Amino acid sequence: MADEITAGRIAARALAARTPGWMVWYGERTGSFWAVPRVATAIVPRLLEAPTADDLEEEIRQAEGRPAREQTREQTRPGEQSPTQQATTQEATTQEATTQQTVREAARHRRSAAETPAPRIPVSR
Numbered sequence: 001m002a003d004e005i006t007a008g009r010i011a012a013r014a015l016a017a018r019t020p021g022w023m024v025w026y027g028e029r030t031g032s033f034w035a036v037p038r039v040a041t042a043i044v045p046r047l048l049e050a051p052t053a054d055d056l057e058e059e060i061r062q063a064e065g066r067p068a069r070e071q072t073r074e075q076t077r078p079g080e081q082s083p084t085q086q087a088t089t090q091e092a093t094t095q096e097a098t099t100q101q102t103v104r105e106a107a108r109h110r111r112s113a114a115e116t117p118a119p120r121i122p123v124s125r
Contacts, residue, residue: 011053
């Protein structure tokens with residue numbers, strides 16, 4: 001059981017590294033892999049679930065409007081990029097730049113820790 005959880009966590013971390021715009025985790029109780037987009041405006045706002053990390057990666061690709069990996073591999077020869085891959089690469093680069101800009105803008109509007117007011121505690125008599 002512990003080995004399965006550890007393997008799931010490792011697979012989730014690897015998938016998170018391959019999909020920077022998504023937060024990915026392994027559900028220890030469900031045994032499924034889960035993902036949500038980090039920025040709802042740049043990507044379809046939704047929660048994805050799949051039984052394996054590879055299946056979740058395909059779900060993410062579909063949510064982003066990218067072709068499946070098998071289709072991409074079949075269309076190209078080794079060492080050559082198809083027009084679809086070139087467009088996808090350019091789109092991903094543009095999307096990543098947009099996402100980074102949105103994150104920077106959001107961070108700029110956050111209060112610093114020193115400005116955060118202390119929580120109010122209700123006083124009863």
